[in-house]
Amino acid sequence: MPILLDTIVRDSQLSLDFKMESADVPITDKNTGFTVKVNAIKGMGEQRVSMNTENLIRKTGAFALLESCSEKMGTAFAPYVEPLLNIVLEHMKFKWHHMVRKHALKTFANMLVAVGDPLNVQLFQKAFDTLFVEEALKAIQLKNTKTIKLLLKQLTSCLRKMNELNVNNREFLSQAQICALAPVIKGALDLVSEMRVALTESLKQ
Numbered sequence: 001m002p003i004l005l006d007t008i009v010r011d012s013q014l015s016l017d018f019k020m021e022s023a024d025v026p027i028t029d030k031n032t033g034f035t036v037k038v039n040a041i042k043g044m045g046e047q048r049v050s051m052n053t054e055n056l057i058r059k060t061g062a063f064a065l066l067e068s069c070s071e072k073m074g075t076a077f078a079p080y081v082e083p084l085l086n087i088v089l090e091h092m093k094f095k096w097h098h099m100v101r102k103h104a105l106k107t108f109a110n111m112l113v114a115v116g117d118p119l120n121v122q123l124f125q126k127a128f129d130t131l132f133v134e135e136a137l138k139a140i141q142l143k144n145t146k147t148i149k150l151l152l153k154q155l156t157s158c159l160r161k162m163n164e165l166n167v168n169n170r171e172f173l174s175q176a177q178i179c180a181l182a183p184v185i186k187g188a189l190d191l192v193s194e195m196r197v198a199l200t201e202s203l204k205q
Contacts, residue, residue, distance in 0.1 A: 001069075001080070004065075004069070005080060005083070005084075007062070008062045008065060008066050008084075009083075009084070009087065010062075011058040011059055011061065011062035012059055012062040012063060012066065012087050012091070013059075013087065014052075014055040014058055014059050015052070015055060016051045016052055016055055016056055016059070016096060017050075017051060017052040017055065018049070018050070018051050018096075019049070019050045019051075056096075056097060059097075059100060060097065060099050060100050060103070063091065063099075063100050063103035063104055063107065064099075064103050066084070066088070066103065066107050067103045067106045067107045067110065070107050070110035070111060070114065071106075071110045073114070074113060074114065075113065075114055075116060076114075077110065077111070077114040078114040078115055078116070080114075081111045081114055081115055084107075084111075085111065085123075088104050088107050088108050088111065089104075089108070089127060089131065091103075091104035092104045092105050092108060092127070092131045092135075093130075093131060093135050098146060098147075098150070101147075101150065102150055102154075105150065105151070105154040106154065106157070108127070108154075108158070109154060109157045109158045109161055111123065112124055112158055112161055112162055112165075113161050113165060116165065117162075117165060117166040117167060117168055117169050118166075118168065118169040120161075120162055120165070120166070120169075121162065121166070121169045121171070121172055124158055124162065124172060125172075125173065125174065125177065128173065128177055129177065129180065132151055132155050132184075133177075133180050133181065133184055135147075135151055136148060136151045136152065136184045136187075136188070137183065137184060137187065139151065140184070140187035140188060140191060143191060145191065145192075145195070148188050148191070152184075152188065159172055
């Protein structure tokens with residue numbers, strides 16, 4: 001695992017090298033695997049946006065492997081939680097690729113199992129406000145239903161895992177955190193209703 005851990009840490013932190021430059025500038029970076037031209041921006045002209053797809057593939061693979069290892073190892077994964085936690089937390093709000101974010105969220109849930117009662121409650125509550133509530137509210141504002149669904153599903157997964165595991169520490173959320181969920185749930189339901197109305201109207205046409 002230590003050798004594998006080094007590889008995971010290295011690949012999980014690879015930069016995607018996003019660049020935006022004039023479309024007239026020749027492509028000189030051979031590592032750029034994806035480019036797309038953007039219509040002329042006022043005062044800037046036609047632009048080219050590029051990213052390193054090889055790094056994206058390696059980063060996604062690292063998080064997929066991390067999720068798989070953390071799930072299969074169970075409590076044996078506990079020694080690896082601390083060195084990997086900040087990387088996982090950072091990518092739980094990774095907006096550039098859905099699968100990277102999904103693997104990170106699932107790994108976090110597996111980490112709660114690994115560290116066990118009572119550390120899992122402390123870890124979960126510390127991450128709750130920023131990585132679940134704030135991110136969900138941002139997604140609601142952007143009407144990003146895919147991200148909202150992912151966050152709510154993984155939030156439920158975290159609560160379910162702790163419910164199955166914890167014997168002594170059963171208060172997974174503080175009263176303030178429970179209250180903070182209200183606008184998230186309301187916003188998600190309002191967005192679903194809005195989408196249903198839009199779909200009904202489109203079918204009538």
